[in-house]
Amino acid sequence: MVIAVFLAFVIFVVGLSFYLGRQTRTSSGYYAAGGQIHWSVNGIAFAGDYLSAASFLGICGMIATMGYDGFLYSIGYLAGWIVALFVVAEPMKRLGKYTFTDAVDSKYNSRGIKLAAAISTLVVSICYLIPQMVGAGVLVEPLLGLAHHWGVILVGVVVITIVATAGMTSTTYVQFLKGGLLIIFSLALVTAVCVRGFDSKPDQGGKVPFYEYATLSAAMTGGQLTVAEPGWQVLEVQEVKSAKASFARLANNGVQTWWLVKGDGSQVSLTETQSVVETKDGRKLINGAPASKENTLRQVGHIEKLEGSTDVPKGPVSPWRLLSAMASKDTVVQRWKDTKLTDKDGSKVTIYYPTSTPGNLLMRPGLKFKVQGTPMEKLDFLSLMLALFFGTAALPHILIRYYTVPSPASARKSTIVAIAGIGTFYILTLFMGLGAMINAVLNPADSNMAAPLLARSFGNLLFAIISAIAFATILGTVAGLIVAASGAVAHDLLDRFFQVRMDDRQKVRAGKISAFTVGAIAIVLGILFKGMNVTFLVGLAFAVAASANLPAILMLLFWKGTTAKGITASIIMGVVSSLVLILLSPDLYKQYGLDPTTAPIPFSNPGIVSIPLSFLTLVLVSLFTRNKPAPEPAKV
Amino acid sequence: MLHEPAAQSGKDPAAGYKSRLGLWMFLFYSIFYGGFVAINLAAPLLMEANILMGLNLATVYGFALIIVALIQALIYDSMCHAKEVALADREDAKEGGN
Known part of the structure; x- marks a missing residue:
């Protein structure tokens, strides 16, 4: 159907x-x-x-x-x-x-x-x-x-x-x-x-049973991890600095899976994750078993606590109630992150692991755009908001x-x-x-x-x-x-x-x-661009449009001194500067398979630099090319 | 020869008024939008504050940015339309007088 x-x-x-x-x-x-x-x-x-x-x-x-x-x-x-x-x-x-x-x-x-x-x-x-x-x-x-x-x-x-x-x-x-x-x-x-x-164990209306991810107790002694429960063998432990987390590869009944290591000191807990492993001989394993139509990644995301209670009341809610309950600092939602590593056998591994996030952090800016981060991260946020505001009209x-x-x-x-x-x-x-x-x-x-x-x-x-x-x-x-x-x-x-x-x-x-x-x-x-979030990519298109086209439109309408050469130069500067900044940005470095921290441009949204640069170019070039009588500005 | 608009429209005596009105409305909204960005940069924790029956400032301000845009758009249209009608009537009266 x-x-x-x-x-x-x-x-x-x-x-x-x-x-x-x-x-x-x-x-x-x-x-x-x-x-x-x-x-x-x-x-x-x-x-x-x-x-x-x-x-x-x-x-x-x-x-x-x-x-x-x-x-x-x-x-x-x-x-x-x-x-x-x-x-x-x-x-x-x-x-x-x-x-x-x-x-x-x-x-x-x-x-x-x-x-x-x-x-x-x-x-x-x-x-x-x-x-x-x-x-x-x-x-x-x-x-x-x-x-x-x-x-x-x-x-x-x-x-x-x-x-x-x-x-x-x-x-x-x-x-x-x-x-x-x-x-x-x-x-x-x-x-x-x-x-x-709301539901703390959502099952898609009874169609897909809710999956409980397991946890195991383990001991860390002298850098060696030992699982308390019998039958589990630790194959390796890897620390992933970019994820600020460690992961353990365990074997149980011949099935190898990856677990998130939580806690410091001698007693730690291991949380089950999901993984996609591409072996050197070209096989693809999902959660330890061969990938197939039946064996795919499990769907995720649910409420762990609603306003402090794990006993989440079911039944209809108003839109207002949905937003207010989600914004509570005592509401906890399980989100999933991902990270990549190469295991000891040379297989490429992508691990999807759960993380608990309180509602007050979820319902305000900060998880992706680090408004509490470094000045450069704040600049990235400002740049995005600028490009979105000025991009539409261009x-x-x-x-x-x-x-x-x-x-x-x-x-x-x-x-x-x-x-x-x-x-x-x-x-x-x-x-x-x-x-x-x-x-x-x-x-x-x-x-x-x-x-x-x-x-x-x-x-x-x-x-x-x-x-x-x-x-x-x-x-x-x-x-x-x-x-x-x-x-x-x-x-x-x-x-x-x-x-x-x-x-x-x-x-x-x-x-x-x-x-x-x-x-x-x-x-x-x-x-070629498979896998990137589409709205992020559109955000970049907005930045190019705002840099290349908007200064030309606005100055044509509102500044009598605008010249043809000024408009031409501004458009070229907007296109070139925004594209160069995007191509050298951390997000694109990630797409190339390079380390994003080595990108020469420290932010991903170019608007904060390229939009003013385009305006400035138009003004300067127009001032230098005003030897002929300027044409009448467009009537608005 | 290819510079003319796709569909010809007559002279618009209200163009200047609409342009000035648009700029003022644009300025007002820019300040409102800038306030949202500034709070996020200067005092991001303020966005968590519960300000309206359980809704935090981020939600209320975000929705307000969308709703105010529509309200301003309707006001702008109404004022532009009124001016267009008034000036068109005046033009008609002038032509009638001649």
């Missing part, structure tokens, strides 16, 4: 695309849906564009594993719409035609701006595409039983079909449909979470949606509808994330599936619907990004920069060929 619902939804979306495609014959229809979409439809489509895999899969996953820190993304993503509404919406509509480049180049007709803005659009779109494709792979894996790369390829092919058939019109209606359904069914999921309430696939409505007033009204829809959804993310955290539904190896797995704990129908919507979420966002990127290539570069002579049909064809190429690139990158 799950697959049937899922496929029916995908076929419907593609069918709708083909139907609308028959009506798209002009470049205005392809890039801007003819500029005739109603503001209310466009507003929900905005929500559909914006509530991407990062929002639905990534934020819920990060809240489920890192508590309130995941919700910071919800706050920042929504706050960004304030910049879009109050500063950018109407002027963008007045200035532009099809793309971001049209708007920033509207008063200058500069080849430099055309080239820089087109490259920036391409870079930001591709940065944003990566997490969407990663999310697609993650989603399809448990749903259709396909490998991650097949999920990425499936999304890529379907999206290229959608975009190549109808462009912005079909993308708009797919987003409208998906945005509406996402909000409605997220509300249904949150209702189900509140009706189920995302090319959001900006092009301002061209699909008939007037500046419609642009404003559609932004307000978007804020209402997106805001509602982001409030729901906190409940969905916490629901996943305490209902033993999390896959310890991948946080991205928190929301769909939470839905599965309530039944296959909800799982199928939520997964289909999540898939459509990815389809829609990827489609929007590919339209934006293909516009940058076909309209900004080929048509405007290189001035290739094309009639209207040829322009549409160039856009479709560009869409195919960008889609293919996205597929490859989606496979």
Whole structure:
């Protein structure tokens, strides 16, 4: 049934695309849906564009594993719409035609701006595409039983079909449909979470028995570990400095498992963990037994104590009660961390181990972004919040949606509808994330599936619907990004920069060929970046967008001294500085398989450096290139 | 030749007013948002404080940032719309007078 619902939804979306495609014959229809979409439809489509895999899969996953820190993304993503509404919406509509480049180049007709803005659009779109494709792979894996790369390829092919058939019109209606359904069914999921309430031994409504992790007593004498209970043999003990913990490999009845060593001194306790071992001869073991469809990592996450009591009262709770009980310092939640090591036999081991976290720490920033840490860690937090705030209004696939409505007033009204829809959804993310955290539904190896797995704990129908919507979420966002990127290539570069002579049909064809190429690139990158949290990746895309595009937009609108060369230099500086900072950051070093502490840049979010740098570049270059009379600033 | 908007709209006499109003509203929200970031950086433990029927400051402030955005958006739209109508009426009256 799950697959049937899922496929029916995908076929419907593609069918709708083909139907609308028959009506798209002009470049205005392809890039801007003819500029005739109603503001209310466009507003929900905005929500559909914006509530991407990062929002639905990534934020819920990060809240489920890192508590309130995941919700910071919800706050920042929504706050960004304030910049879009109050500063950018109407002027963008007045200035532009099809793309971001049209708007920033509207008063200058500069080849430099055309080239820089087109490259920036391409870079930001591709940065944003990566997490969407990663999310697609993650989603399809448990749903259709396909490998991650097949999920990425499936999304890529379907999206290229959608975009190549109808462009912005079909993308708009797919987003409208998906945005509406996402909000409605997220509300249904949150209702189900509140009706189920709390449980210290959650069993997914009786479907999956709660698993009690064992503890063993042991003695540590002269560096030698001895387990008190008979039958257990200690094979090795390893200290993992990055995890600030030690782990013991034990054998019992021929099965080898890893245990977390707790306590100092001679008496210690060992806590059962989960492990994935890849042996030198290529075998994969999960929790000591060969990996198979039946032997996978157990789902985790539950409440150990609720407001100080292990006797957790069951039954429905109000949303208010859910949040207040979770925030109590006497509430303790079992979360799972992971670490990697190489055992004595040379096998690569990933250990997933439980850790108890009090509610007061869970329900405020600090678990991921160390607001109580070093100045550099605080700077990282500040940088993230800055990029989220300023990134939204600089995302090319959001900006092009301002061209699909008939007037500046419609642009404003559609932004307000978007804020209402997106805001509602982001409030729901906190409940969905916490629901996943305490209902033993999390896959310890991948946080991205928190929301769909939470839905599965309530039944296959909800799982199928939520997964289909999540898939459509990815389809829609990827489609929007590919339209934006293909516009940058076909309209900004080929048509405007290189001035290739094309009639209207040829322009549409160039856009479709560009869409195919960008889609293919996205597929490859989606496979390469497997395993990273999608909302973290989107956060980086926001930083690139905020650094590259926003200074140009704002200064064009509000500073008379802005010159074409200033805008060009600012865009290039924003793209280059943000990308270099990201590529040399600790999180990317981890992705390369290098020690993150050796990364030359000590923070992971580049906005705090690259955004001011881009502004500064624009001002300085503009001041040095003002020998000619400056053009009139855009009227706002 | 390709600089014109996708859909042509007429002259907007309220553009200046809307721009100034937008900047003031943007400034207000920025200060509100900045307050959230500043508290987290300067006094993160304050975020644990129970301030509203069991809800901590982090939750209340986080929700408020979302809800205030919507309220401000509605106020902005209402004020912009009122100005657009008023100026359009004045333009109509001028044209009628001529």
